[in-house]
Amino acid sequence: MTLPGPLSFQDLILELHRFWSAQGCVILQPYDVEVGAGTLHPGTVLRALGPKPWRAAYVQPSRRPSDGRYGENPNRLRHFHQYQVILKPNPTDMQALYLASLEAIGIDPRLHDIRFVEDDWENPTVGAWGLGWEVWCDGMEISQYTYFQQVGGLDVSPVSGELTYGLERLALYVQGVDNVYDLAFNDRQSPAFKTYGEVFLENERQFSTFEQETADVAVLKRQFEDMEREVPRLLAETGRQGQALVLPAYDHVLKASHLFNLMDARGSIAVAERQSYIGRIRDLCRACAQAWLTLEETAV
Amino acid sequence: MAQFLLELFSEEIPARMQDGAARDLERLARDGLTAAEIPFDTIRTFAGSRRLALVVDGLPTAQPDRLEERKGPRIGAPDAALAGFLRSAGVEREALVEKDGAYFAVIARAGRPTADILSGLTETIVAKFPWPKSMTWGSGKLRWVRPLHSLICVFDRQIVPAAIEGVRVGDISEGHRFMGHGRPFRARDFDEYREALAGHFVVLDVSERKRRIVDKARALCAGRGLEVVEDDGLLDEVAGMVEWPTPILGDMDPRFLNLPPEVVRTSMRTHQRYFAVREVGGGRLAPHFLCVANIETPDGGALISVGNARVLSARLDDARFFWDSDRKTPLEARLETLKGVTFHTQLGTMLQRVERIEALARRIAPLVGADADLAARAGRLAKADLATGLVGEFPELQGVMGGYYAAAQDEPGDVVAAVRDHYKPQGPGDSVPREPVTVAVALADKLDTLTGFFGIGQAPTGSRDPFALRRAALGVIRLIFDNQLRVSISHLARLAGAESPETLLGFFGDRLKVALRDQGKRHDLVDAVFALGDEDLVRVVARIDALSAFLAAEDGANLLAGFKRASNILAAESRKGPLPEGLPKRAASPAEEADLFDALGAARPDIDAALAAEDYSGAMTALAALRAPVDAFFDKVLVNAPEADVRANRLRLLAAVRDEMSKVAEFSLVTG
Numbered sequence: 001m002t003l004p005g006p007l008s009f010q011d012l013i014l015e016l017h018r019f020w021s022a023q024g025c026v027i028l029q030p031y032d033v034e035v036g037a038g039t040l041h042p043g044t045v046l047r048a049l050g051p052k053p054w055r056a057a058y059v060q061p062s063r064r065p066s067d068g069r070y071g072e073n074p075n076r077l078r079h080f081h082q083y084q085v086i087l088k089p090n091p092t093d094m095q096a097l098y099l100a101s102l103e104a105i106g107i108d109p110r111l112h113d114i115r116f117v118e119d120d121w122e123n124p125t126v127g128a129w130g131l132g133w134e135v136w137c138d139g140m141e142i143s144q145y146t147y148f149q150q151v152g153g154l155d156v157s158p159v160s161g162e163l164t165y166g167l168e169r170l171a172l173y174v175q176g177v178d179n180v181y182d183l184a185f186n187d188r189q190s191p192a193f194k195t196y197g198e199v200f201l202e203n204e205r206q207f208s209t210f211e212q213e214t215a216d217v218a219v220l221k222r223q224f225e226d227m228e229r230e231v232p233r234l235l236a237e238t239g240r241q242g243q244a245l246v247l248p249a250y251d252h253v254l255k256a257s258h259l260f261n262l263m264d265a266r267g268s269i270a271v272a273e274r275q276s277y278i279g280r281i282r283d284l285c286r287a288c289a290q291a292w293l294t295l296e297e298t299a300v
Numbered sequence: 301m302a303q304f305l306l307e308l309f310s311e312e313i314p315a316r317m318q319d320g321a322a323r324d325l326e327r328l329a330r331d332g333l334t335a336a337e338i339p340f341d342t343i344r345t346f347a348g349s350r351r352l353a354l355v356v357d358g359l360p361t362a363q364p365d366r367l368e369e370r371k372g373p374r375i376g377a378p379d380a381a382l383a384g385f386l387r388s389a390g391v392e393r394e395a396l397v398e399k400d401g402a403y404f405a406v407i408a409r410a411g412r413p414t415a416d417i418l419s420g421l422t423e424t425i426v427a428k429f430p431w432p433k434s435m436t437w438g439s440g441k442l443r444w445v446r447p448l449h450s451l452i453c454v455f456d457r458q459i460v461p462a463a464i465e466g467v468r469v470g471d472i473s474e475g476h477r478f479m480g481h482g483r484p485f486r487a488r489d490f491d492e493y494r495e496a497l498a499g500h501f502v503v504l505d506v507s508e509r510k511r512r513i514v515d516k517a518r519a520l521c522a523g524r525g526l527e528v529v530e531d532d533g534l535l536d537e538v539a540g541m542v543e544w545p546t547p548i549l550g551d552m553d554p555r556f557l558n559l560p561p562e563v564v565r566t567s568m569r570t571h572q573r574y575f576a577v578r579e580v581g582g583g584r585l586a587p588h589f590l591c592v593a594n595i596e597t598p599d600g601g602a603l604i605s606v607g608n609a610r611v612l613s614a615r616l617d618d619a620r621f622f623w624d625s626d627r628k629t630p631l632e633a634r635l636e637t638l639k640g641v642t643f644h645t646q647l648g649t650m651l652q653r654v655e656r657i658e659a660l661a662r663r664i665a666p667l668v669g670a671d672a673d674l675a676a677r678a679g680r681l682a683k684a685d686l687a688t689g690l691v692g693e694f695p696e697l698q699g700v701m702g703g704y705y706a707a708a709q710d711e712p713g714d715v716v717a718a719v720r721d722h723y724k725p726q727g728p729g730d731s732v733p734r735e736p737v738t739v740a741v742a743l744a745d746k747l748d749t750l751t752g753f754f755g756i757g758q759a760p761t762g763s764r765d766p767f768a769l770r771r772a773a774l775g776v777i778r779l780i781f782d783n784q785l786r787v788s789i790s791h792l793a794r795l796a797g798a799e800s801p802e803t804l805l806g807f808f809g810d811r812l813k814v815a816l817r818d819q820g821k822r823h824d825l826v827d828a829v830f831a832l833g834d835e836d837l838v839r840v841v842a843r844i845d846a847l848s849a850f851l852a853a854e855d856g857a858n859l860l861a862g863f864k865r866a867s868n869i870l871a872a873e874s875r876k877g878p879l880p881e882g883l884p885k886r887a888a889s890p891a892e893e894a895d896l897f898d899a900l901g902a903a904r905p906d907i908d909a910a911l912a913a914e915d916y917s918g919a920m921t922a923l924a925a926l927r928a929p930v931d932a933f934f935d936k937v938l939v940n941a942p943e944a945d946v947r948a949n950r951l952r953l954l955a956a957v958r959d960e961m962s963k964v965a966e967f968s969l970v971t972g
Contacts (some may be wrong), residue, residue: 059738073621075614089438092449092466095311099477113593113604115541116349118314120433131435131446133312138607139572139591140614145448147437158439178610267640 005176008184009196011103012167015060016083019104020057021098025085028058033251034258036125037062038084038164042250045126047086048151048160049289050296054088059167063258065265068208071201074179075172078208079200081166090147090161098135098145098163106174113138121146125257125281127153127289130162142170152289153282168196217268220259227256231284235291244291253284301341302361302456305417305490306354311471315540316504317432318347324430333391338363343348346504348543351473353504355490361456363411370916371395372403390763405913415455422453422462422469436816440466445619457488475500476544478595501596502543513547517590520549521577526586529576530670531569536708542594548601549577550609554587556616559623561585562700563690567615570696583938622689626701627708629688631719632680637687646756653748654683656797668743669788670736671714678718678741681706684717699723714738724934728818732782739783746772746779747796748866753844754804755797775809788835805835812837821848824971831966839914846916847965855924862930863967866954869939873951886954892936893950894930899929900956907963919964930957 007015017027031041038060039045047054051253055133060082087094095116107114115136121144132146144164148156170181181197213216234249260277263269269277306329313321322345329343333356341358372385382403386393389405396403426448434443442448442465450468454458456473462469471486473493479501487493494504501749503509513535517528526549535848539545556564568574575590590610593601638650647653661679665672685691685702694701703720710721714737721733734743749772753759760769780787789808790801812828815912821844829843850856873879887893903925908916939954941947961967 069621073618076618092438092447110595110609111597111599111603114478114593115594116312117541118312118316131433137573138604139574139611140607147435149435157436159435159437161437172610178613235919267637273642 008173008175008183008186008188009167009171010186012171012174013081013083015105016101016165017057019101020085023055023087025055025057025087028056030058031254033254034063035060035254036064036257037262038082038296039123039128039162040126040254040257041084042247044084044086044160044162045128045151045285046246046250046289046292047163048128048148049113049154049293051158052088052296053158054086054160056274057083057085058141060084063261065207065211065261068204068211068265070208071181071197073206074181077168077180077200077204078211078244079203081167083163083167083170085163085165086160087163088160089158093159097144098143100161102137103163105170107137108171114139116145117141118169119144124261124278126151127282127284132162137173140169141172142166142173151287152292154289154293173194193300201219211262211265213266215262215266217263217266220263220266222266224256224259227252227259228280230276231256231287235287243248243295246288246295250288253281253288256284301358302414303489304354304359304414304455304460305452305487305493306422306425307452307473307487307493308352308444308448309450309452310350310352310444310448313352313445313540314347314678315537317445318349318540319536321352321429321431321553322347322506325425328425328428328505329354329356329421332424333359334809336363336417336421337366338417347506347540348502348504348509348942349541350477351502351504352542353407353493359414359455360411361415362413364418365411366409368407370405372405374402379895383459385831400714415460418453418455418460419462421459423464426462426464426467430455436947438466442466443635452487454488475502476595479544503545507540508659509542509545510535513545513592515540515577516545516547517549522591524549525580526577526588528590529578531564531575534569534575534836537894538592541573541941542592544594544596544763544866546593546596546601548591548605549593549610550574550589550592550612552587552589552609553613553616556613557585557587557622559616559619560700560704563619563623563694564616566694566697567619570610570694571615572608574608590790590847619690619693622693626688626690626703630709631684631702631705634684634687635680641686643932644752644756647752650686651729653752656682656748657682657741657744659794660748661740664740664743664747664792664815665737667792668736668739668783668785668793670740674712674714674737675713675740675744678715678737679744681711681715681719682722682741685755688697699780717801725778726771728774732778734783738784741776743776743792746775746797747792750776750804750807751793751796751798755799755886759803759807761806764790769807773808776814777808777812777837781841784838786836786838790835791835795954812840816841816844821845825965828895828967830964831969832962835844842914843916843965846920847970849917849923850920851970853924855927858931859927859961860967860970862927863958864963865928865934866958867968870951870954870958879955880948880950880951884949884956887946887949890937893953896926896929896933896953896957899926900953900960902958907960911963916964923961923964926957926960 016294021027028043041058041060043056043058061079062082063079065078067076069076104107116133117136119134120131127209128147128151130146135143135145146162148160148162150156168180172180175183178230181195181201183196185194185196185199230252231249234245237245239245260281313839326345330441333340338359340356344355346353367578370389389407391405391407396405419761431445434445436443437447437610448467450473452471453469454471459470471488472484474484475497485496485500487496497504506535521527544749563574577590578584579584579586589612593604601702635651635654638654641650643650643653644922658676658679662672664678665675666853687696688701691698691701699720699722703716706719714735716739717735717845722745724730724742725732750769753767758767782795790805793801793804802904809830813823816826817823825844825847829840829847834840852858870879873965884897886897903922906922907919910922939950941950
C-alpha cells in the first residue's frame, strides 16, 4: 500500500478504523461521558469481563485536567485522543497485528526503532491491572499494550489484549511536526484546511483556566457525592427485563471519576485524601463490574 | 556425550528480570538433572528480550543403569510368601541373596533415556519458573512473564517432545523482529542455534551485547572530543532491551544546556534510557545524547536519530516550562501549597512538618557549629520544592531543584547547599554532608521523621519499613560519625520532641550494629559497649575499636577468660545467697590475693584517667595490667575458702575486678 504523503490527523483515525475493522472489530464511537482514558469506555471495562468474545476499536477523547498547559506547551494537552482496541481473547499474533497497524499508518518498522518496554499497566480507580509494555517508536511512547489480568477487581478469563494509541503523538510522528497545534487535522488540499490548533487550541486555553483555576470546588465535591450515592441506588434498581441497571450506574462512576480529576487539578485533594477518593471510586466500579459479570454469565 | 538445547521464545521480557531468569533457568536445570542422577559437563544459560536459552553439554544418552536391592521375606518364611515376592520383584529364586536374615532381590534397572527425562524437565521448568510477576493470555491457563510462543527443545540433535499448553515445541525459532527476512530458522544444536541467531541479527550473550554498546559508543564519541557518561545500571537495562544493539549519537538542541544538568540527565536516563554525553576532560554536558537502538536501518539510523532528538526536545521543553515558571514564585510562597498537602494523617500537613524541621534545625545548629538563623532558614525552605512543577515531574530531583531555586532567589550559599543536600545520605553509597548548616537540616529532617513515626507507633517491623525509618536512622548515624559530632541520640530525640527517647535509642543501637557489622565489626562488641548506656556514638565507636584491638591481643583474651570465670563464680554464689557487701580488704596472704588487690588499686586511677580523657586504648592497657594477677589468683587461690570471712573477702575482690572491667565494656556480652 502506498500512501501519498503523511496522513492527516483524521486520516490516521480512518486508517486505523479500516485496519481494525478488517480484523473483525466493532468500530464504536467515543463514549459521551468525560473520561480520563479510553479504557474507561464501557466497551473496554465492562466488555473485558465475562466469557464472551469481543473485538472493538474506537477513538476516545480523554481528559486529564492536571495536564493543562493553557495551550502554551507544544506537547502537552489536557484533552487528547486515544485510539483504543480491545481483542478478547487476545489472538496469538496480536503483536504482529499491532505492528501491521503501524505500517498501515505509514510507520515502517524497518526504518524506525520500535521497542516493547516493560510497563505494568494499572488503573486503580477501576481496579484494573495487566502486564504489557509501552511501545516506543524512536524513543517516543506511541502506544500502551496490555494483557488485562484483572478488571473491576475481578480476574478476567479469557484475557483481553488492549491497545491504546496516543493519536496526537502518533500524528506528530507521522507528520514530522514538533508542535501539536501545527498538525494537519484534515487534508491540506481542502478548501477548509484546519490545523489541530485551529480546531482545539481555544479549548485548551479556556479549559486549562477552568479546570485549574475557576472550577468551583464546593460544587465539584457536592456533585461527586451525588454520583457516589447514585451508583448503589441504580444497581439496586431493576430494569424491565429484570436486570440491574449496570450501564447507567457505570456512567455515574465515570462522572465521579472525572469530578475527582477536576478536584485534583484544582489542588483541592490532599495527599492523604487521595487514596480514599480513589478507593471510593474503585468500590463503585467494582460493584458495577460484579453486576455486569453476573448479567453476562446468566445471559449466555 | 550429547548436548541439550532449550530455547523459550516469548514476547518481550522486562530487562530487569533477565539476569534473574538466566540464574533461575540454570538452577532449575541443574536441580532436575541432579535429581535424575544424570551427569553433565557444563550448563550455560542466556537471557535476552525475547528468549531464554539453556545449553547442557556432556550428557549421556540414558541415565546410568542401576542395581536396586529390594528386601523380601525373612529367611525361613513360608514358601508362599517367597513365591509371592519373586513374582512381584520379577526375579528367579537364584537371583536372591541372603543378608541380615532376609532375602534380597537384586533388580537391574535400566536407566531411562535422557530424552525422556529432559522432556519432563522442560515441562517442569515452564510450570515452575519463578518469574517475579507472571500472567495468563488468550483463553489458556499457562503462566509466563509474557505470552510464550515456542520452544526449541532438542537433545543429541533430536527433537524432544514436551507437552506445554498452546506452545509449539520443536527445532524452530525466530531471529530479530524486523531485521533480515524475518523467516523462522531451525537449529538442532547450540552451534547451529548461535550461528542462526547471528545470521538473524540477534546477539545471544548479554555480555557481548554490552561490549558492543560500549565499543560502538566509544567509537562514535571518540572522533568528536566527546565521551559517554558511564552508567552501569543503565547499561544493564539497555542491554536487556535490544537484541541487536546499535548505538546512535544524536544531537540535542544546545539551548537545553541552560537547564540544570541534573534535569537533562534525569530526563535522558529515566524517561528515554539515553546515556548523557560530555566533553572529554571538561565534564560539561555536550549537546548530544547516546541512544541504543535495536536495529540497523538502510539510512544508517538517520530517522531514528531525528526522532529521538525530537522526543528529547519535547521532554526538555516541558522541563523548561516548569524551570521557567517555577522560578517566578519564591520558595517561601510554596509553603502555602504545602499547607494543603498531608504528610501523614497523624503527623499533620507538610507545612507543619516544615515548621518542625525549621525549629529543630535551629536547636540543633549550636550542637554542630552551624549558624542558627541560617539553619532555620534552610529548614524552612528545604521542602518548598515539593510544590514546584519540575519536582512534580521529576520527583527524584527533590532537594536538587530546591537548591537551584534557592540560588536563583539569592539565598546565602549555606542555605542553598542545605536545601540541596539535606536528604543526604540516602543510601550506603551516598555522600555525607559536611557543611554545618546542611548537617543541622539533614539531622532535623531525619529526626523529625523518626520521632514522628515512632511517636505514632509506626516503628518498622520485620521487612516492613514503609517510611524508610531504617535509612533515616542510618543517615543520622553517618552524619554523626563522619562529622565527629559529640551529641547524644536521646538528646537529639528530645530536641525533636520524642516522648520516649528510649525506644528510639534501642532502634539506633540496632542500626548502629548493622552499620558497624557492615564495616566488619563484631556485634557482640557493639553490644558490650552499647550496654554501658553511652549514647555518644563517636565515643561508642572509639570504645569498640579499642576493645576489638584489646581482645585480639593475648592479654585481652586471657583477661576476658578471667572475667568470665569471676562472673561465673559470683553468679553461682549469688544463687546460694546474697553476695557479701562492701569493699575487699588487702589480705596479708596468700600473696596472689594481695597482689590482685594491689594491682586493682594501681589500675583504677589509670583506668579512670584514661576513660575521662576518652583514651580507650589507654583504658585497655591499664586493664591489661590486671591480667597476670587475675591469672595468678585463679591459679593459686581457692575462692571458696572454709573460713567465711576469707571467702567473703575473696568474693568482694572478684566483684571489684568485675566492676572495674565493666567500666570499660560490658564483658559479659562478649561472646568470642
